[in-house]
Amino acid sequence: MIHNFKDFDLDSLFSSINSDLLTVDSIIAENIFCEIDFIDKSLLGLIDNNRKRIRCALVVLFSKIACVANTDLTFKLAACVEILHNAALIHDDVIDSAKFRRGIISVPAELGNQIAVLAGDYLFARSLSVLPENISVIIRNSLISAVQDMTKGELLQLSRKDLVSFDEEFYYQTISLKTAKFMSACCFIGQKLAVNSKYDSISSEFGEKLGMAFQIVDDVNDYEFEFSDTGKMNGVDYFEGKITLPLIVLWKNSTLDFRKKIIKLFNKRNKKNFNKLCKLLKDSETLLQCRNIALQYAEDCRELLKKLPDCASKDILEKLTYFVTNRKY
Amino acid sequence: MIHNFKDFDLDSLFSSINSDLLTVDSIIAENIFCEIDFIDKSLLGLIDNNRKRIRCALVVLFSKIACVANTDLTFKLAACVEILHNAALIHDDVIDSAKFRRGIISVPAELGNQIAVLAGDYLFARSLSVLPENISVIIRNSLISAVQDMTKGELLQLSRKDLVSFDEEFYYQTISLKTAKFMSACCFIGQKLAVNSKYDSISSEFGEKLGMAFQIVDDVNDYEFEFSDTGKMNGVDYFEGKITLPLIVLWKNSTLDFRKKIIKLFNKRNKKNFNKLCKLLKDSETLLQCRNIALQYAEDCRELLKKLPDCASKDILEKLTYFVTNRKY
Numbered sequence: 001m002i003h004n005f006k007d008f009d010l011d012s013l014f015s016s017i018n019s020d021l022l023t024v025d026s027i028i029a030e031n032i033f034c035e036i037d038f039i040d041k042s043l044l045g046l047i048d049n050n051r052k053r054i055r056c057a058l059v060v061l062f063s064k065i066a067c068v069a070n071t072d073l074t075f076k077l078a079a080c081v082e083i084l085h086n087a088a089l090i091h092d093d094v095i096d097s098a099k100f101r102r103g104i105i106s107v108p109a110e111l112g113n114q115i116a117v118l119a120g121d122y123l124f125a126r127s128l129s130v131l132p133e134n135i136s137v138i139i140r141n142s143l144i145s146a147v148q149d150m151t152k153g154e155l156l157q158l159s160r161k162d163l164v165s166f167d168e169e170f171y172y173q174t175i176s177l178k179t180a181k182f183m184s185a186c187c188f189i190g191q192k193l194a195v196n197s198k199y200d201s202i203s204s205e206f207g208e209k210l211g212m213a214f215q216i217v218d219d220v221n222d223y224e225f226e227f228s229d230t231g232k233m234n235g236v237d238y239f240e241g242k243i244t245l246p247l248i249v250l251w252k253n254s255t256l257d258f259r260k261k262i263i264k265l266f267n268k269r270n271k272k273n274f275n276k277l278c279k280l281l282k283d284s285e286t287l288l289q290c291r292n293i294a295l296q297y298a299e300d301c302r303e304l305l306k307k308l309p310d311c312a313s314k315d316i317l318e319k320l321t322y323f324v325t326n327r328k329y
Numbered sequence: 330m331i332h333n334f335k336d337f338d339l340d341s342l343f344s345s346i347n348s349d350l351l352t353v354d355s356i357i358a359e360n361i362f363c364e365i366d367f368i369d370k371s372l373l374g375l376i377d378n379n380r381k382r383i384r385c386a387l388v389v390l391f392s393k394i395a396c397v398a399n400t401d402l403t404f405k406l407a408a409c410v411e412i413l414h415n416a417a418l419i420h421d422d423v424i425d426s427a428k429f430r431r432g433i434i435s436v437p438a439e440l441g442n443q444i445a446v447l448a449g450d451y452l453f454a455r456s457l458s459v460l461p462e463n464i465s466v467i468i469r470n471s472l473i474s475a476v477q478d479m480t481k482g483e484l485l486q487l488s489r490k491d492l493v494s495f496d497e498e499f500y501y502q503t504i505s506l507k508t509a510k511f512m513s514a515c516c517f518i519g520q521k522l523a524v525n526s527k528y529d530s531i532s533s534e535f536g537e538k539l540g541m542a543f544q545i546v547d548d549v550n551d552y553e554f555e556f557s558d559t560g561k562m563n564g565v566d567y568f569e570g571k572i573t574l575p576l577i578v579l580w581k582n583s584t585l586d587f588r589k590k591i592i593k594l595f596n597k598r599n600k601k602n603f604n605k606l607c608k609l610l611k612d613s614e615t616l617l618q619c620r621n622i623a624l625q626y627a628e629d630c631r632e633l634l635k636k637l638p639d640c641a642s643k644d645i646l647e648k649l650t651y652f653v654t655n656r657k658y
Contacts, residue, residue, distance in 0.1 A: 034481050036488045091450060095443045114424045117446055118484050121420060124453060125477040133466045144457045151451040152363050158444055159365045 010052055013319050016312055020060050020075065021053055027079035031130050032086075034122055042110050043119060046086055049104045054214075054320070055186045056082040062190030062203050064313040073132055073193050077139070080130045081186050084143070087123035088150060090116050095154070096236050139189045146185035153178025157242060163251050163263060166243040172212070175219075180211025199308065206304045206317070213297035214324045219244035220290045223278050225328050235274045238266075245293070247277075250286045291325070298325045339381055342648050345641055349389050349404065350382055356408035360459050361415075363451055371439050372448060375415055378433045383543075383649070384515045385411040391519030391532050393642040402461055402522050409459045409472070410515050416452035417479060419445050424483070425565050468518045475514035482507025486571060492580050492592060495572040501541070504548075509540025528637065535633045535646070542626035543653050548573035549619045552607050554657050564603045567595075574622070576606075579615045620654070627654045 014021060028047055033040045056078035063074040092098070093106040094116045100106055108116035124147075131140065156174045160166045187207030191199045222237045223246050237244050251262055262280075265273045281287050298321040305321075308314050343350060357376055362369040385407035392403040421427070422435040423445050429435055437445035453476075460469065485503045489495045516536030520528045551566045552575050566573050580591055591609075594602045610616050627650040634650075637643050 034484055036481075036484055039484060039488065088450075091446050094446055113442070115484060115487055117420050117423055117449075118480050118487070120446075121417075121449075121453070122477065122480040122484065124450070125473060125480060128457075128473045129470075129477065133470075137462045141458075141462075144454060148451065148454040148458065151447050151454060152365075154447050155363055155365055155368060155444065155451065158447070159368065 010054070010323065013316060013323060014053070014057055016316070017057065017060055017064075020071075020078075021057065023071075023075050024053075024056050024060070024078045024082065027075055027130065028082055031079065031126050032083060032123060034119075039111065039115060039119060042107050043086075043123070045104060045110075046090065046101070046107055047082075049102055053082060054324075055085050055183065057316075057320075058183060058186040058207060058210075059190040061313040061317055062187045062199070063193050065308055065311060066191035066194035066197055066199060068191075068193040070193065073135070074190070076130055076132045077135070077189060077193065080127045080143070081182075081189075083123050083127035083130060084147060085182070087120045087127060088147075090120035090123065092154075094120070095158075096240055098233065098236060100233055136192070139192050142185045142189050142192070146182045149177040149181040150179075153181075161241050161243065163243060163247065163259075163266065166248060168245070168248050168252065171243070171245055171248055175212060175215040176208065179215040179218075180208045183211035183214065184208040202304050202307050206301050209297045209300045209304070210321065210324060213294040213301070213321070216245055216290060216294040216297070217325055217327060220246055220287050220294070221328060223281050224287055235271075238274050238277065239269055241266075241269065245290045246281050246286050249289055250281055250284060253284070253286070294325050298322070339383070339652065342645060342652060343382070343386055345645065346386065346389055346393075349400075349407075350386065352400075352404050353382075353385050353389070353407045353411065356404055356459065357411055360408065360455050361412060361452060363448075368440065368444060368448055371436050372415075372452070374433060374439075375419065375430070375436055376411075378431055382411060383653075384414050384512060386645075386649075387512060387515040387536060387539075388519040390642040390646055391516045391528070392522050394637055394640060395520035395523035395526055395528060397520075397522040399522065402464070403519070405459055405461045406464070406468070406518060406522065409456045410511075410518075412452050412456035412459060413472070413476060414511070416449045416456060417476075419449035419452065421483075423449070424487075425569055427562060427565060429562055465521070468521050471514045471518050471521070475511040478506040478510040479508075482510075490570050490572065492572060492576065492588075492595065495577060497574070497577050497581065500572070500574055500577055504541060504544040505537065508544040508547075509537045512540035512543065513537040531633050531636050535630050538626045538629045538633070539650065539653060542623040542630070542650070545574055545619060545623040545626070546654055546656060549575055549616050549623070550657060552610050553616055564600075567603050567606065568598055570595075570598065574619045575610050575615050578618055579610055579613060582613070582615070623654050627651065 025047075029044070032043050032047060034043075059078040059081055060074060068074055089101065090107045093101060094108045094113050097108075098106045099109045107119060111119070131143070153174050153176070156170075156177060160170065184204045184207035187203040188200065191197050191203045219237060222234050222244065224234075226234055247262070247266065251259060254262060262277075265277045265280075301321045302318055305314055305318055354376075358373070361372050361376060363372075388407040388410055389403060397403055418430065419436045422430060423437045423442050426437075427435045428438045436448060440448070460472070482503050482505070485499075485506065489499065513533045513536035516532040516539075517529065520526050520532045548566060551563055551573065553563075555563055576591070576595065580588060583591060591606075594606045594609075630650045631647060634643055634647055
């Protein structure tokens with residue numbers, strides 16, 4: 001069955017766990033404020049606007065699959081990962097000088113980089129307060145490792161800015177660390193709340209592969225869609241000099257002469273060269289090729305799901321794999 | 330007995346716990362690297378250059394006072410607070426656009442703000458990995474609260490930039506959160522490693538007051554010493570539009586007419602106006618007044634120490650109270 005993006009948006013996809021997500025939302029709302037009005041207003045806007053809530057849904061869904069009885073623990077853990085994710089988003093927006101996040105002014109654009117750096121730090125610290133005290137060491141360590149990996153992946157990406165040394169292998173290593181490991185942890189810790197967790201490796205692998213698909217689509221979208229489609233500035237990676245899969249694949253498939261042209265378009269970054277690059281990426285079917293790689297990861301996810309017992313949560317996860325590869329935002 | 334700054338530097342002050350601090354250093358060195366050469370080099374430089382190590386010394390000293398037997402726990406906890414502190418320093422330098430830290434190029438000046446934000450995040454996450462798994466909930470919570478307070482204090486300080494609303498009470502609230510609570514936590518958690526900790530409130534209060542003295546001196550030094558004295562740029566607070574105690578006290582003691590002059594010097598920030606303000610602060614004995622407030626906090630610290638059993642660690646803490654108020658850097 002081929003799903004189309006229009007078949008479902010996330011709200012309808014998550015409708016059966018909506019009351020759970022609302023409980024998570026209320027825990028988040030109780031825990032993110034620093035009691036400085038204009039900052040709290042901006043943080044609330046960020047959380048409100050971040051309606052994807054994929055990471056906290058992964059925690060909830062995998063806890064359901066593992067038949068976790070203690071929903072209080074699940075909700076707190078889901079709130080923790082969502083606050084962590086928002087902390088990372090704020091710092092991402094500082095790093096990328098992003099003016100908008102999903103059509104709404106970004107925290108750094110609204111409050112300045114100084115406050116945004118601190119607000120991110122504050123949310124990091126708050127996320128740890130939300131983490132239940134009696135959470136297992138393995139869950140705690142899994143989360144901490146995921147945060148480390150996330151920042152290390154971002155650092156890796158910033159550490160290489162030339163097309164020659166940034167090959168596919170390095171790219172996959174980078175996005176695994178910066179995106180996939182955290183999604184993997186969300187799935188893993190959700191089911192790990194069960195007294196006898198049975199899905200350690202399936203959950204981790206599912207999250208890892210979903211994260212890979214998610215990030216590749218993000219990187220392709222950055223060259224394909226416009227602000228008016230997504231509410232997110234496009235060309236962010238290009239203008240930041242970040243090398244992502246489309247460029248790497250185009251490079252790999254190019255002749256020496258053509259590579260010179262790519263380097264020129266990449267090194268002299270302006271709107272005109274960006275548009276030229278977008279056209280090259282599209283005409284050469286590079287974007288399609290990249291999307292196919294993401295589709296394969298999503299397919300792998302569905303293979304993994306077959307090993308899980310049939311249930312409503314598993315159905316949602318399956319649909320989520322289609323959403324991730326079809327999403328524009 | 331009046332101690333003079335020249336009586337001791339920190340190296341000689343901490344000489345009797347030097348082997349402990351070296352062990353802590355080695356734990357830090359094992360845990361801060363992200364395996365990206367140029368970033369690791371910069372992080373190592375930061376840690377090496379941060380020779381004060383007051384916070385980790387507080388953990389060690391209070392664990393000794395409480396006769397904590399498990400030195401391994403102490404060292405790991407001390408390493409954790411020092412890594413946390415360095416994470417905060419990096420973000421501070423991003424926020425203050427500081428070019429130097431103690432005479433050495435700052436991490437953001439060396440690697441750029443993007444990498445510095447992430448390197449700070451990475452160290453935050455790493456500090457949590459160093460935290461021993463079997464650490465008590467009360468110690469863990471104390472640390473997490475301290476980090477929250479630190480960022481909240483910084484946010485508070487940035488949230489008000491006009492002299493009229495920034496009174497002494499608000500200032501003390503701010504520096505308590507941003508500096509004193511963390512030092513307080515260091516003292517508290519050091520003695521809390523003891524099976525039956527007896528000094529919960531003395532240790533917390535000592536750290537809090539030491540932190541207040543420490544921050545006030547920092548804020549006075551910013552108007553008094555030059556880069557050549559301290560290896561730290563002066564006027565940082567002024568040029569960032571940060572309101573600190575010297576300005577608040579000067580304001581409080583001034584006539585309406587004089588206040589207009591202060592506002593002018595503060596709102597039109599340039600080197601000439603900074604020098605004028607420094608002269609005003611000195612001639613009016615405002616800096617002296619502020620130093621006296623710090624001295625009173627240090628005196629309070631020594632009163633608290635009287636309640637602790639006599640030992641070598643207590644002697645060091647006493648000398649530290651003098652160091653903190655006499656330090657130029």
